[in-house]
Amino acid sequence: QVQLVESGGGLVQAGGSLRLSCAASGRTLSMYTMGWFRQAPGKEREIVAAINWSGGSTYLADSVKGRFTISRDNAKNTVYLQMNSLKPEDTAAYYCAADFTRAIRPSRVIGEYDYWGEGTQVTVSS
Numbered sequence: 001q002v003q004l005v006e007s008g009g010g011l012v013q014a015g016g017s018l019r020l021s022c023a024a025s026g027r028t029l030s031m032y033t034m035g036w037f038r039q040a041p042g043k044e045r046e047i048v049a050a051i052n053w054s055g056g057s058t059y060l061a062d063s064v065k066g067r068f069t070i071s072r073d074n075a076k077n078t079v080y081l082q083m084n085s086l087k088p089e090d091t092a093a094y095y096c097a098a099d100f101t102r103a104i105r106p107s108r109v110i111g112e113y114d115y116w117g118e119g120t121q122v123t124v125s126s
Helices: none
Strands: 003-007 010-013 018-025 033-039 046-051 058-060 068-073 078-083 092-099 120-125
Touching (some): 018 033, 018 120, 033 078, 046 068
Antiparallel strands (some): 018 078, 033 092
């Protein structure tokens, strides 16, 4: 089992940047595909980005391509989401999740993820 704790959220003006971190404990992160998801009030949770166990394959949702970057440091058991050029529509609670697989391509399916953090709030003001 793995425990996940997100950090780095906050309030930022449109056009600004934030870096979210997801620290894992309990098991080595190198056994997991990792994903970042977000959920805005009244909306379904959606995938933002995902990265395979080695960092060699990533996925970014169309809405964040060119603005967000996902990366990982397995030695630090941490996954990151660098968010640049933030927009008000990026406002949401952001969650990291772990999928116990060493598949080459990271899954985009919420149901594939086994463990979830509590989330961190990102608010982008216009």
